[in-house]
Amino acid sequence: MSATIQTIFDKSQDGRKGIALPPLDVEVDAKIDSAFLREKKARLPQVSEFDVVRHFTNLSNKNMSIDKNFYPLGSCTMKYNPKIAERVANQDGYLNLHPHVITNNFNADVQGSLETIDMLEKSLCEVTGMSAFTTTPQAGAHGEMLGVMMIDKYHKSKGEKRKYIIVPDSSHGTNPATASMVGYEVITIKSDENGAIDFEAFKEKMSHDVAAVMLTVPNTLGMYNKRIKDLCEVAHAYDALMYYDGANMNAIMGVARPGDIGFDVIHINVHKTFATPHGGGGPGSGPVGVNDKLKPFLPDLGIKKEGDLYEFTKGGENSIGKISPFFGNYGISLRAITYMTVLGSDGMKDASSKAVLNANYLRVRLKDYFDVPFGGMCMHECVLSAKTLAKKGVSAMDIAKYLLDFGLHSPTVYFPLIVKEAIMIEPTETENKETIDYFCDTMINAVKLADENPEEFQHYPKTLGVCRPDDTRAIKELDVKFHSQ
C-alpha cells in the first residue's frame, strides 16, 4: 500500500477561478516596457473558492493543536490561547492601521496602538524588574540578536571590543547561533551533577574578553539555579553583562524578577509565557528588556508620552539602529497585553504556580518509570530520560510516536542535548489534573509495552495515516516544491 498526496496544484483545472477582483473602472492606455515584463506566467493553482476552503480545512484536520490535544512540548509552553485575544486583535482599528501614518507624523491617528505598546512595555518591566522594554523584535531569536547587539555596543561605547559569549551546554540552540550571528565566539560551559552551570568552570573561563553570559532561567532542565546571584556577581566583576533568556519565564511570574537578581538584558517569548498563538511556528514576538546600563542602546523605534499624547521616538545616538521597520509584530504584542490584562497580577502569579504544580505532579507520577537525570523539584517542566528503555530497543522518539496514537502530542525529545534520550515535558498551567493523569497513564502503558513487546513500537503511530518519515531520503531526493507531471 502507498498513498500519494493531492496538493492544491494537483487540483488545478485550467480556467477555474477562485476570486472576483474589484472592477477596472478607469480607462487608460498605458503599456509597460516589454523589457520589464515576465514571459512565463506564475503557475498558481486554478481552483474555486470552495476548492480552497475544502482543501485547507482538510489540511487543518491533519494537525494536532492545543485546542484539540494535550501538547506538552518542553520549552515551548503550549498553554491555552484565550479567544479574547483573537477577538481584540481582529478589530478594524488595529488590523487596518498603516504604519507609515507615523512617518507623516500623524501620531494623533495611532494613539490607541501606541498606548497598547506602552501598556505592554510597562507591564513587562513590572513582571521582570527591568527598566525599559522594546517590542520591536519579531521572535525570541530576534530578541536575542538585539540583546547581544546592545551588549556589543555597550562594550564598544567603553572603547572595548570583546570576543566571547559564554553559554551553558544546556542552552537553547538559538543562544550560540545568536552569538555567532553578531560576530562573537562561543565558550560552552558544562553542567554540573545538579544540572546547573558548573560554577568553578564558569569562574575559570570568565575574563575581560567575555562580553556576556547567556542563561536560561529556570534552565532547560527545568531547574532554578540557586547560585544565580553569584553568577551575576562574578560576571559583573569583569563588566561582562548577564543575558536572561526568558523562554522559561512562565515558571516564575510574580515569584522572582530577573532585573532584581542582576540581569542586564532579557528577552521574552510572548507566544510562550503570554499565550499568543504559536501559529504552527510563528509569528511570535520577542520583546527585550534592559536595565539602565543598556537603555542608551535601545533600537529605533520607541514610545514616549508628551502631555496627553503618545509619540514614537527614534533611537538615540548610541542606538543599535533598526531591527524591524516599525514596531515588530504589533498584532502579536497586542494579543500579549490583552492576555496580561485579563490575568492581572493575581492571575500571572497563579499561572506560574499551577504550571510548576502540574510539572511536579507529573514528575512524581512518572519518576519511577523513567530515568530522572537530575532529581529533586523542577519548575514548570521536567526532563526524563528513556536511557534504560533504550537498552530494550525503545528510544525517546519511539515513546514520542506512541503517544500520538492516544491523542497526545509528543513532548520535546533529544533536548536538552546533555541528557541522553531526553524527554522534556511541559504540561503548562491550563491543563487539568484529569488530562495530566491520562498522559501519565499512557506513558506508563508505554513502559509496560516496552517490557512486553518492544518491537511493537516501530509501528507507532498507527492511526494518523503516515508513520515514520524517511528523513535521509528527504535530503537525498530533495523534493521541496511541486513539479507538474
Add this chain to the structure above:
Amino acid sequence: MTYTPHTDEQVKQMLDVIGLEKESDLFSSVPSELQVHGIDLPKGLDEFSTFEKFKTLAAKNVTNKTIFMGGGYYDHIVPSAVDALAGRSEFYTSYTPYQAEASQGTLQVLYEYQSMICELSGMDVSNASMYDGASALAESALMAVRISRKRNKILIDGGINPTYIKVVETYLSFRDIEFEIIDVENFKTNRQAVLDKIDESVAGYLFQNPNFFGTMDDFTAIIEKLHEHKALAVISAYPISLGLLKDPGSMGADIFCADGQCLGNYMNFGGPSFGMIATKEKYIRDLPGRIIGRTLDKDQNEIFVLTMQAREQHIRRHRATSNICSNQNLIAVRSTIFMSLLGEEGLENMAKLCFSKATYLKEELSKLDGIEVLNKDDSFNEFVISTPLNSDDLLLKLRDKGFYAGINLTNIDEKLTNKVLVSVTEKRTKEQMDALIAAIGEVL
C-alpha cells in the same frame, strides 16, 4: 480571570502526591532573598471588561481614511476565506512541525507555499518564511557573504526601501561587513555607478524592483557584470508586481526576497507580516530558516517533513546559517490560501488593476497646476510627486479631508523636499481617486 482549571481539592491532592504542604513550597528552589511577593500591576479583568477596554483603544486609532500610502505596506483586498481558514485553531494553535505525523496539515501548506514562491519568483527553492521583507533582505545579504566565502562587501542600491536599508545596515555592521549605498538618480538605479562599483571584492548587490519610489527597471546588464565577477544579485521585489513583471529567476538573480503583507494580510501597524527568501538550488545549504520536503514513510506513503535541518540552530548551534527559529508561519499560511484563491490569472489581473489605476491617478494628477509626477513613465503602482506646497501641510490638509494621500518623503530623506510617494491598489475606485484629485485641487 485565570485559565487554570484546578479545584482546591485537586490542588491539595496534587500537593499530597508531590509531598508538599502548600503551594508556595513549589518554589523552594528559588532562594528566598530573590523571591518577590506579587506583581505591582492591576488585578485581572473579566473578558468583557477587557474587550471594552481594547475596543475603546481601537477607537482611538483612525482607520476611516482612503489610503494612498504604500512604501512596503499596502491596502490590498483580504478575501473572507483567508480569515476563515487561517482562523481555524488547528492552524493557529499548533506549533513548529517537529513531529511530522502530527503536523501534516502545516507541513503540506508550507510545501505548497514554497512551490508558490518559486512560481512567483522563478527561483528553484524557497524556505518556509522569514520575519519580514526587511530581515529577509538582511539575511540574504549575509547569505551572499557566506556563499562568496572570502568577500566582505555588499553594494546596496539606493532604490531599496529606506527602512529595509536601515535593518540591513544593523545586521551587517555587527559582522564588520562593509557596505556601500549607491544613490538613485531621478528615482531610478544609477546603472553606470553600480557597474563601476562591481569588482572582485563584492559579495553581492542588493536592489529592489519596482524600487521604493515605484520605478521599474531592467537589471540585465548589472546582473551580467555581477556574474562575470562571481558576485551575487539579490533582489527584493513586490510580490503583486510579479503578476506582470519579469520574475527574478528569468533575470538571473541569485537570491529573491520580499515582504508578504500584500498577499492577503492586513497592515497591522507594520506586523505581523512575513518575509520570503528563495534561491538557486546550488545555494540551498546556505538558506536560513526552515525548509519543508516531501519524502516517503516506512510504508511508502508520501509524507511531508522538515528537511535539511543540519543548517539550523537547533542542530548546528553556533555554526548555523542563522539564529532564526520561529518563522511567520500563520501569515505564510494566509498567503498560501490567498495565492490559491488568486490563481495565475488572478495574480496577473491584480497586478494589471494596480498598474492601470495608478496610471489613471498619475495622469489626472499631472493635469493639476503645480503637481509633477517625477517617475511617470516607468512606475508601477507607486510614484513620486512634487508639490508646490510644503508637503507636511499638504498631507495634513488632505488627511483632514479624509485621505492618507501618500508618504511624506521629506521625513525619510530631507533632500527629498516636498516630495510625496503615492500608491494605488486594486481597492481604490475611480470615485475615490477623483475625490482625491478634487481635494488636492482645493488645497493647492
